[in-house]
Amino acid sequence: MVFILEDTINGILMGSIYGLTALGLTLIFGVLKVINFAHGSLLMVGMYVAYWAVTLSGAHPYLTLILVIPVMYLFGYYLQDIVIKPIFKAESEVREPITVIIVTTGVWYVLDNLTLLIFGPHYRTIQENPLRGKMLELGGMLISVPKLWGFSAAVLTAAAVYLFLQKTSMGRAIRATSLDREAASLMGIKQFKIYNIAFGIGTATAGIAAVTLVPFYNVFPTVGVLFDIKGFIIVVLGGLGSIGGAILGGMIIGVIESVGPQFMAATWAEGIVYGLFLLFLFVKPSGLFGVRYDW
Amino acid sequence: MAILELRNLIKAFGGLRAVDGLSLAIEEGQILGLIGPNGAGKSTAFNCIAGVYPPSSGEVYFCGEKTNNQKPWDLCRKGLARTFQIVKPFASKSLLYNVMVGSFSRTKKRSKAEEKALAVLKSLHLDVKKDMNSGNLTIADRKKLEIGRALATEPRLLLLDEVMAGLRPTEVDEMVAVIRNLRDSGITIFLIEHIMRAIMALSDRIVVIHYGKKICEGTPKEVADDERVIKAYLGEDYGVS
Amino acid sequence: MTRENLQKAFLTLVLIIVFGLPLILRSPTYLHILVLLYLYAYLTTSWNLVGGFAGVLPLGHAAFFGIGAYTSTVLYVQYGVSPWFGMVLGGVLASITGVMIGLPTFKMRGAYFALATIAFGEGMRVMVENIDHLGPFNINGPRGLQIPPLNVGLANLMFTNKEPYYYIILVMLIAVLAVTYFISRSRLGYYLNAGGEEPEAAMSLGVNVARCKLIAMAMSSFLTALAGSFYAQFSLFIHPKSVISLDLSFEIAFIALIGGRGSIVGPVLGALLLRPVSDFSRIYFGATLPGLHLIIFGMVLILVMIYLPRGLQQPLTKAYNGLLNRLDRRSR
Ligand SMILES: Nc1ncnc2c1ncn2[C@@H]1O[C@H](COP(=O)(O)OP(=O)(O)OP(=O)(O)O)[C@@H](O)[C@H]1O
Ligand SMILES: [Mg+2]
Numbered sequence: 001m002v003f004i005l006e007d008t009i010n011g012i013l014m015g016s017i018y019g020l021t022a023l024g025l026t027l028i029f030g031v032l033k034v035i036n037f038a039h040g041s042l043l044m045v046g047m048y049v050a051y052w053a054v055t056l057s058g059a060h061p062y063l064t065l066i067l068v069i070p071v072m073y074l075f076g077y078y079l080q081d082i083v084i085k086p087i088f089k090a091e092s093e094v095r096e097p098i099t100v101i102i103v104t105t106g107v108w109y110v111l112d113n114l115t116l117l118i119f120g121p122h123y124r125t126i127q128e129n130p131l132r133g134k135m136l137e138l139g140g141m142l143i144s145v146p147k148l149w150g151f152s153a154a155v156l157t158a159a160a161v162y163l164f165l166q167k168t169s170m171g172r173a174i175r176a177t178s179l180d181r182e183a184a185s186l187m188g189i190k191q192f193k194i195y196n197i198a199f200g201i202g203t204a205t206a207g208i209a210a211v212t213l214v215p216f217y218n219v220f221p222t223v224g225v226l227f228d229i230k231g232f233i234i235v236v237l238g239g240l241g242s243i244g245g246a247i248l249g250g251m252i253i254g255v256i257e258s259v260g261p262q263f264m265a266a267t268w269a270e271g272i273v274y275g276l277f278l279l280f281l282f283v284k285p286s287g288l289f290g291v292r293y294d295w
Numbered sequence: 296m297a298i299l300e301l302r303n304l305i306k307a308f309g310g311l312r313a314v315d316g317l318s319l320a321i322e323e324g325q326i327l328g329l330i331g332p333n334g335a336g337k338s339t340a341f342n343c344i345a346g347v348y349p350p351s352s353g354e355v356y357f358c359g360e361k362t363n364n365q366k367p368w369d370l371c372r373k374g375l376a377r378t379f380q381i382v383k384p385f386a387s388k389s390l391l392y393n394v395m396v397g398s399f400s401r402t403k404k405r406s407k408a409e410e411k412a413l414a415v416l417k418s419l420h421l422d423v424k425k426d427m428n429s430g431n432l433t434i435a436d437r438k439k440l441e442i443g444r445a446l447a448t449e450p451r452l453l454l455l456d457e458v459m460a461g462l463r464p465t466e467v468d469e470m471v472a473v474i475r476n477l478r479d480s481g482i483t484i485f486l487i488e489h490i491m492r493a494i495m496a497l498s499d500r501i502v503v504i505h506y507g508k509k510i511c512e513g514t515p516k517e518v519a520d521d522e523r524v525i526k527a528y529l530g531e532d533y534g535v536s
Numbered sequence: 537m538t539r540e541n542l543q544k545a546f547l548t549l550v551l552i553i554v555f556g557l558p559l560i561l562r563s564p565t566y567l568h569i570l571v572l573l574y575l576y577a578y579l580t581t582s583w584n585l586v587g588g589f590a591g592v593l594p595l596g597h598a599a600f601f602g603i604g605a606y607t608s609t610v611l612y613v614q615y616g617v618s619p620w621f622g623m624v625l626g627g628v629l630a631s632i633t634g635v636m637i638g639l640p641t642f643k644m645r646g647a648y649f650a651l652a653t654i655a656f657g658e659g660m661r662v663m664v665e666n667i668d669h670l671g672p673f674n675i676n677g678p679r680g681l682q683i684p685p686l687n688v689g690l691a692n693l694m695f696t697n698k699e700p701y702y703y704i705i706l707v708m709l710i711a712v713l714a715v716t717y718f719i720s721r722s723r724l725g726y727y728l729n730a731g732g733e734e735p736e737a738a739m740s741l742g743v744n745v746a747r748c749k750l751i752a753m754a755m756s757s758f759l760t761a762l763a764g765s766f767y768a769q770f771s772l773f774i775h776p777k778s779v780i781s782l783d784l785s786f787e788i789a790f791i792a793l794i795g796g797r798g799s800i801v802g803p804v805l806g807a808l809l810l811r812p813v814s815d816f817s818r819i820y821f822g823a824t825l826p827g828l829h830l831i832i833f834g835m836v837l838i839l840v841m842i843y844l845p846r847g848l849q850q851p852l853t854k855a856y857n858g859l860l861n862r863l864d865r866r867s868r
Pocket of ligand 1: 308311313331332333334335336337338339340380
């Protein structure tokens with residue numbers, strides 16, 4: 001019984017980090033109405049930035065947030081501005097620009113393979129790692145410390161993004177654009193500027209996720225793909241565009257992945273995740289917290 | 296018998312009743328005008344009739360049959376066609392292609408569909424542009440194409456949503472003539488329009504709605520003289536006391 | 537010569553070349569590369585029925601490919617059923633599966649369909665990797681299945697040299713192109729294009745958009761599965777990572793998109809231009825510059841989407857038409 005409780009807790013912790021990786025995905029979808037297939041690759045870029053920052057400076061892994069957040073924000077901002085915006089402009093009349101999805105897929109391929117070309121396929125772990133294998137003992141259960149930090153980061157980031165969207169004027173402008181970009185631009189909101197900012201914020205949250213992952217996860221060129229696919233499933237479970245839904249969806253996946261192997265082969269637990277996803281598509285496509293779309 | 300009848304039609308979006316208890320009828324062969332201020336619920340009423348939204352309550356009868364929950368494509372086959380306020384051409388395709396999508400609703404044969412589409416384009420004087428990309432058309436031609444596509448489905452009732460908005464005066468005159476011709480060929484027309492000159496000239500009867508409710512109905516002359524209509528357009532504060 | 541005759545002459549020339557190629561090109565390596573090239577052209581053309589005409593983005597076609605490969609292989613190896621029969625059965629199974637995915641998702645935003653197909657493809661791979669026995673069938677989990685090269689002959693779709701494979705996949709490619717051509721000129725083709733571009737307008741013109749997409753999906757998954765069976769017989773070894781991989785799903789989509797989705801020649805052109813890029817970069821730079829061809833794919837995809845949203849076929853078709861016109865005028 002204790003095992004199951006321990007697995008559940010560790011599952012929730014890891015799952016919240018999954019949720020954090022998916023946060024930017026759901027935010028970007030909410031505003032741009034586009035699934036960013038390159039999101040996992042952005043996470044991967046964040047992990048490499050954090051990895052090199054720690055390795056070169058010897059700083060505490062979490063200290064790299066100071067560097068990773070602004071770097072990733074700018075990366076996302078200009079990625080949207082330079083690569084994605086032209087397509088939005090070309091297809092401004094199309095209600096759902098599939099072409100944009102396709103371009104983000106291109107970005108994914110370029111980023112992953114460029115990284116492979118530059119850094120090679122090796123799995124990397126940070127050497128000076130004060131958090132390696134650190135466990136907290138709690139009534140006979142072992143809880144991973146870096147995952148506990150990851151959980152805190154996920155909850156804090158989600159809360160911060162939520163408050164930002166609700167309470168600040170920039171947040172309100174972003175929400176107005178997400179509801180109706182034409183009306184928002186009539187009110188003087190610059191649609192593409194908002195898109196850039198939303199993309200920047202989404203990428204920055206991927207950066208935060210990257211920093212929380214680096215102390216206990218390998219860094220390699222295709223690491224993003226794992227999180228990408230999980231991220232897609234999470235955002236559909238939670239409801240595309242819902243911030244709380246992303247964290248909760250992540251936790252569900254995390255628990256299945258960590259408790260499942262008690263009862264079946266670990267690879268089957270992965271299968272269950274896909275099954276759950278397809279089940280949701282059939283039964284409740286809007287997810288746990290999503291809104292039904294107009295068609 | 297009325298070709299279209301609405302009985303106490305209500306369409307609510309959340310708390311907002313965009314159409315609120317609307318009843319009206321169109322006799323076959325007539326032109327009925329629907330006017331009202333922006334946001335009055337005109338387009339929403341059209342969408343309910345054409346099967347885009349199921350009504351929240353009330354009934355829609357088309358040709359004597361209750362059609363509340365029927366789908367747009369089924370209604371189209373039964374003889375109901377419509378245009379969109381914001382035109383929606385298949386922009387990467389030619390005019391002929393656009394219209395053939397409509398004419399395919401009456402035949403599976405490509406040659407017949409093409410023949411029909413060409414005839415429709417000719418009747419709208421668009422035949423010279425038939426191979427042009429519809430994305431490159433002027434606003435007036437886009438509106439005409441929108442009508443052409445609808446006509447190709449051989450409708451009995453045609454819903455026209457602001458087909459004259461954005462046109463120049465000469466183009467409006469041309470459009471008025473086009474619509475008259477359609478009526479003379481036996482098609483019943485239900486028309487939303489903001490351009491008063493046009494709607495007054497065309498309509499047999501006019502229905503005025505405001506906040507989803509019908510506030511007045513009558514001949515163009517009766518409607519033009521109605522105090523409630525003037526108030527609706529100019530605001531409640533405008534008193535004639 | 538008139539335009540039509542010119543076009544016919546051109547087509548005949550192409551046919552003579554592709555059918556005569558094995559007579560000149562006797563190297564099995566080159567024939568092998570060509571078979572794979574045609575296979576890709578076939579796959580992208582089948583994908584194009586939904587991805588191009590219906591205007592949605594399927595990213596899990598490897599699942600159908602895998603269904604075809606596994607169905608015919610299991611039936612042949614374990615029950616001695618002719619792969620031709622397994623091929624058709626696999627097609628039917630894939631078709632049913634395709635419709636099942638399309639049913640809930642075609643009514644929603646395109647993003648859902650794209651995600652559902654990815655999850656379906658990956659879920660399928662995980663399943664096959666985990667199952668050794670599916671009822672009476674042995675699918676052998678992650679180890680995959682081998683086809684013993686016995687009983688060679690047309691009835692068993694198995695040959696010792698490459699030429700027969702070459703001709704079979706060539707005929708399949710021509711057939712699928714013909715199907716695409718006829719669909720594009722039929723009511724279904726018009727409806728698919730219309731529904732993909734402006735669903736609301738299409739519906740108002742009598743198009744049941746979701747149903748048309750389902751039909752397209754059924755055909756596309758059927759045709760894709762046929763190629764899976766062919767591939768299994770050609771390579772004589774299949775395993776989940778080779779026939780149900782995400783990479784394959786994406787590569788099919790990429791090639792079709794770069795070539796030009798929604799057009800008939802686009803996907804073929806895409807395969808013709810991009811397959812050699814990946815073959816050669818793998819051969820020459822595979823060790824030194826791994827992933828180079830994928831960087832090229834990604835870059836080309838981004839640039840094409842920005843500057844030529846209708847794909848590389850756009851300028852090429854234009855040039856071809858220009859040439860025809862010039863020849864036409866000169867001959868008058
Ligand atoms: N899909 C929808 N969801 C929510 N509200 C809607 C929807 N469609 C329309 N509305 C609202 O319903 C009301 C009526 O809109 P409608 O488009 O029918 O007006 P209209 O009379 O056609 O106006 P206009 O003259 O500007 O075209 C408006 O307040 C509009 O915001
Ligand atoms: Mg309107």
